[in-house]
Amino acid sequence: MKKQAISSSDKAFNALGDPTRRAIFEKLRVRPLAVVEIADGLPVSRPAVSQHLKVLKDARLIRVHREGTRNLCQIDTRGVLAMRNYLDNFWDIALAAFKQAAEKHKKHE
């Protein structure tokens, strides 16, 4: 297998592909949380959460900053924007192709 370039949205899609990371991501949607608060209620250990946070951070989906002994995590808008932009751009190009294909597809299904 050969390595290929990884865009910012690539990492973001990959990060949100995991259900546990999705759960973490959605927990942070409401308000910033410390690591221990994120782990609480999840069916995995705290170290596992730490590892997931690392992935989310690398995908620019969350930001982390120290506050005393706590590591407060919050949503990073950059990763979300990257995905939105990718999908919006995709949408524009795909829509034209879709309309064209819809003509031929009309008699089927």
Place this chain on the structure above:
Amino acid sequence: MKKQAISSSDKAFNALGDPTRRAIFEKLRVRPLAVVEIADGLPVSRPAVSQHLKVLKDARLIRVHREGTRNLCQIDTRGVLAMRNYLDNFWDIALAAFKQAAEKHKKHE
């Protein structure tokens, strides 16, 4: 053991998390293609492509219909819309949280 409910956007994010599937997805953005055309140029075998197409189809990201001996694949707008809706909804709530955090921060100054 970690089985949880899988929404349509869940499957879509998971599907686009794989770089090969991303490549397939983007190939179909321009126009519908047969399986052999999709596999051509990709660094994986055709059966591998078939397996990826299965995942993409299950995530409602592509549609497949027979045409002679060929299986024509095209973008399915439903999966794309599901992701867009998820991100848009997420965006709104996250922004509200930021606003609230900003208010709170202001009060403490």
Place this chain on the structure above:
DNA sequence: ACTTACCGTAAGTACAAACTTACCATTAAA
């Protein structure tokens, strides 16, 4: 009927990733 093109699935393998426990560092409070 035979051949060719197209494609899905089965079986098995190899590597990536998600998880665990154990440990250590840092900070705040007692």
Place this chain on the structure above:
DNA sequence: TTTAATGGTAAGTTTGTACTTACGGTAAGT
């Protein structure tokens, strides 16, 4: 300074998944 809270990282295991080859099955052309 001792204790408690927080959490990152290492090491190792297990599970998941992306891939391969081999095969069978269908449709179109010869």
